Amino acid sequence: MALASGVRFAERALLRPWALLRGTTLGRTEPAAGGGGDGARRFGSQRVLVEPDAASGVAVMKLRNPPVNALSLELLTELVISLEKLENDKTFRGVILTSDCPRVFCAGLDLTEICGRNPAHCAEYWKAMQELWLRTYLSSLVLVAAINGACPAGGCIIALSCDCRVLADNPKYRIGLNETLLGIIAPFWLKDTYVNTIGHRASEQALQLGSLFPPAEALQVGLVDQVVPEDQVQSTALSEMARWLAVPDHARQLTKNMMRKATADRLLRQRDADTQNFVSFVCRDSIQKSLQAYLEKLRQRKG
Numbered sequence: 001m002a003l004a005s006g007v008r009f010a011e012r013a014l015l016r017p018w019a020l021l022r023g024t025t026l027g028r029t030e031p032a033a034g035g036g037g038d039g040a041r042r043f044g045s046q047r048v049l050v051e052p053d054a055a056s057g058v059a060v061m062k063l064r065n066p067p068v069n070a071l072s073l074e075l076l077t078e079l080v081i082s083l084e085k086l087e088n089d090k091t092f093r094g095v096i097l098t099s100d101c102p103r104v105f106c107a108g109l110d111l112t113e114i115c116g117r118n119p120a121h122c123a124e125y126w127k128a129m130q131e132l133w134l135r136t137y138l139s140s141l142v143l144v145a146a147i148n149g150a151c152p153a154g155g156c157i158i159a160l161s162c163d164c165r166v167l168a169d170n171p172k173y174r175i176g177l178n179e180t181l182l183g184i185i186a187p188f189w190l191k192d193t194y195v196n197t198i199g200h201r202a203s204e205q206a207l208q209l210g211s212l213f214p215p216a217e218a219l220q221v222g223l224v225d226q227v228v229p230e231d232q233v234q235s236t237a238l239s240e241m242a243r244w245l246a247v248p249d250h251a252r253q254l255t256k257n258m259m260r261k262a263t264a265d266r267l268l269r270q271r272d273a274d275t276q277n278f279v280s281f282v283c284r285d286s287i288q289k290s291l292q293a294y295l296e297k298l299r300q301r302k303g
């Protein structure tokens with residue numbers, strides 16, 4: 001009884017994904033290169049490629065929203081639905097999250113979704129962001145982030161909500177929550193996730209300074225669990241997965257739930273207020289100006 005209620009917590013707690021899917025092609029299935037049987041078939045959507053391996057019970061989920069995997073509303077929606085699909089398929093016990101875009105794991109929020117948009121759009125967008133965090137943070141699956149590129153802000157949120165993080169050893173691949181440098185503030189649930197991962201003092205410093213850590217420092221502060229040469233990220237993620245899958249699912253899932261429930265419940269209790277806070281904040285003229293300036297700087301900067 002306790003087992004069933006613990007395992008189903010995430011399912012009960014979350015809303016269903018949106019009916020509204022702008023321009024998505026979910027559910028497409030195609031054979032993987034050189035693949036034959038069901039275990040080698042891949043599925044997914046326009047922006048999320050899923051390569052399932054039924055034999056091992058592990059799927060590799062690749063973000064592919066070029067050029068930088070910015071978290072557009074469509075990408076957020078497709079990620080949630082792909083994850084839900086794997087969670088509902090008892091064949092799968094683990095997912096490796098990685099990027100299909102060179103040099104970038106995920107650039108965080110798609111700033112074009114919150115710049116010059118009306119409050120209703122910003123609210124819809126923020127709810128989608130909350131949903132992705134809740135879905136990943138409480139997932140019954142083992143999630144391993146194979147971070148094969150830059151991982152700022154919202155990208156870091158995705159990585160932090162996984163159970164384990166493997167980062168490629170490239171000084172350009174920095175990871176962290178740099179919100180303050182854009183003139184915006186990480187929400188409390190993101191701050192809580194940071195504190196749960198690297199502790200209060202390190203979070204206090206890193207959040208205020210908007211620190212983006214290069215690999216060696218990310219490892220030292222505890223933001224990632226392993227730093228390995230770039231060509232070993234995938235194999236190391238698979239080894240980590242094997243370690244986590246060696247534990248009986250029910251015991252691991254209930255323990256994960258015990259560790260994470262309070263943090264997730266805090267957001268679940270005040271989702272609407274959190275959305276209103278975000279919308280009223282980002283829609284301020286001064287914040288819009290600062291976001292526009294940041295976006296402009298990105299567009300002008302090359303290389």
Ligand SMILES: CC/C=C\CC(=O)SCCNC(=O)CCNC(=O)[C@H](O)C(C)(C)COP(=O)(O)OP(=O)(O)OC[C@H]1O[C@@H](n2cnc3c(N)ncnc32)[C@H](O)[C@@H]1OP(=O)(O)O
Pocket residue numbers: 067068070103104106107108109110111112150152153154155178179182184185186187295298299300301302303
């Ligand atoms: C509220 C709390 C929650 C979350 C907050 C956030 O997530 S806010 C977003 C914070 N993200 C960042 O600060 C990352 C900004 N991007 C970068 O630093 C670099 O783009 C990156 C990821 C290191 C990749 O560098 P690279 O040199 O490979 O690409 P480039 O900078 O030339 O970018 C290519 C085009 O993508 C556009 N772009 C980049 N990031 C975003 C973004 N987050 N949202 C929207 N668009 C983004 C960039 O402007 C370039 O566009 P182009 O039209 O080709 O010039």
